[in-house]
Amino acid sequence: MQLYKSRGFGEYFQDTFAFLKQNGKHLFKNFFIINGIFLLILMVIGYFFSKFYTDIVFGGLISGNSSVLDEYLNQNSGVFIILILIFIIVGLLAGMISYSFVPIYLKLYNQNDGKNFTATDIINTYKANIGKIFIFLICGLIIVLPLMLGVGVVLFILTITIIGILAMPLVIGAVSLFYQGALMEYLDGKRGIWESFGYAWRMMSSKFWAAIGCVGLFYLMSYIVQNVIALIPYIFGMVNLFTDIETNTAPEPMAIQKTMTVMMLAIFLLTFLVSSILNVILQLNQGVVYYSLKEDNENINTKSDIDLIGSGE
16 A cells, blocks of 8 residues: 555545455564564553552552552552552653554664564664664653643633534644654654654644544544443442342352453453554554645655656656
């Protein structure tokens, strides 16, 4: 599929799903090869946090012993602090690698005229651009402070009305597309970091409503899918809980705690995996929009076609 192509609102959707249909297996296989170890570590740490919540916090509420949490933290404070630090460090590292995966993948896809590359090529591209990724992270954090202040005000105003709430995905989509476009432009190597942010905004402005409308709707669909899937283990857990209540006049607190533990862990693991997959799809959609806007602004594919015609003569 041609990435550099002028598209409209509907084509943003169509080509995102077309890309997934043609290259989805290759895309997700390499995503889990590159990010699998970090996702696994985060899932294990998340498992312990979920178990801590259900066993200690929720268990203490059921038993009526409010001092359970204090006793547990006093006895295991060192382990708890280490787990939090590991979670933060691994989370930041995993977030950087995961967030830059789709931009790097699409860059290689464009350079190789398709999926004619391997995980080794992706890793080598990571190594070649590790400095840029760190610079983007630092500069992105600098920009996010004033940006979030303005976005926070806009979101607060939107929450006042129902129509405003429905428009919130557009604001989130605009911020996401701005950052994703800046990273893709920076990795392209033709502009500096601040120039890349400025160029990303100029590209967005050229087809503002079509671009952020598409990205915003993808965020809304992702939010709905993720919450519907998260309800599945919750429903099974509640059905099991109410079944126990019907068969036993006085259900034991341990049985309730066990059901809640299984339910919380299932919800966490399922939503974590689903959100990872959905995030790739969201970034892919933003990549399709980015390459479309870049074609509209620079006519890259059009110039290439003209050059080919000239060389054929």
